[in-house]
Amino acid sequence: MKIAKKDKYSVGQLSKASGVRVRTLHFYDQRNLLKAKRDINGYRFYSDYDAALLQQIIIYRQMDMTLDDIANIINADNFDLLSALHKQHELLIQRRENTNDMIKRIEVSIKMAKGEENLDAILKGLPQVKVDEWKSQIKQDENGDAVFKFYGKLPEEDIPNIKDEADEWTRHYMEVTHLPVDESEVQRLIKEAYIIMNRMFYKTMDDFSGVDYDFLKRIIIDGRQESVVVDIYETYQKGLATHYFDAMDFFAENSLKQNEEELMKLQ
Structure with a gap:
């Protein structure tokens, strides 16, 4: 699902935009797969980069990859989100x-x-x-x-x-x-x-x-x-x-x- 660009998203807003349940987003946070940030008031939020990264996670999950494998990919030092998205775009077209x-x-x-x-x-x-x-x-x-x-x-x-x-x-x-x-x-x-x-x-x-x-x-x-x-x-x-x-x-x-x-x- 394509997520519209926005400066920041609350957990609920990202859940609605992506179709991913709030409970799942919390689980991803706990697994260090998609960490939420906190504003000066202590509220959780996600950036546009996080929204794009979530799209990448969704794609990987649709390809039946395990969460551990996904975490290893996106947490690697040489992980490049743009390159990964281009690659996944090509794979999805194929x-x-x-x-x-x-x-x-x-x-x-x-x-x-x-x-x-x-x-x-x-x-x-x-x-x-x-x-x-x-x-x-x-x-x-x-x-x-x-x-x-x-x-x-x-x-x-x-x-x-x-x-x-x-x-x-x-x-x-x-x-x-x-x-x-x-x-x-x-x-x-x-x-x-x-x-x-x-x-x-x-x-x-x-x-x-x-x-x-x-x-x-x-x-x-x-x-x-x-x-x-x-x-x-x-x-x-x-x-x-x-x-x-x-x-x-x-x-x-x-x-x-x-x-x-x-x-x-x-x-």
Whole structure:
């Protein structure tokens, strides 16, 4: 706590300014850690130097140093308060940076744990043994962290609607997998899937402007190669994965490529 400069402080004034209890100040006095002075009337008081020294003691205590160690430092013949404060300032800045790094790592861990929870909710209804197997494979994949962080960014209140929409779309799509991928009903559902995909990215990516042709082509290529993604589709219906990616590829080449600006805004 920063203490405002003042010519002298009574015990009570220094206690209030520093947040250190009067009883603690008396204890520091007894331990020759922070000795109070006396005015001509015999009243205890502290100087600005004492207030600055108390700040140094507070810092040392926050660093879990013992009172004996603190006393040895500040009572040493070569003790320089200004140098000590500069050093502690540097140490505290470094501690703040380390703390900020820890906070960021914890926030990432929270998002990953939240992502796993959201993924569980979205896949609810599929065999749990399969869900556990997929999550295990994702965790072992070099890009697994990114997958969980992606799902972790989805707003919790949106998860029920996301699941309902995905389940409804999948039920309808399973009814058209016997049709060629260029059939109008198939492409209508694929356009819906593209819009759902677009909406998901808008929710989870900063400065996102829409899934363009090149982005969608990468998604299709990666999806075909991702065993977990393929297995999820195949768990719903045999052959669904191949049909879906072929249909999405047709959509990319025959709809999105010519209408990027219009379609990328849909969500």
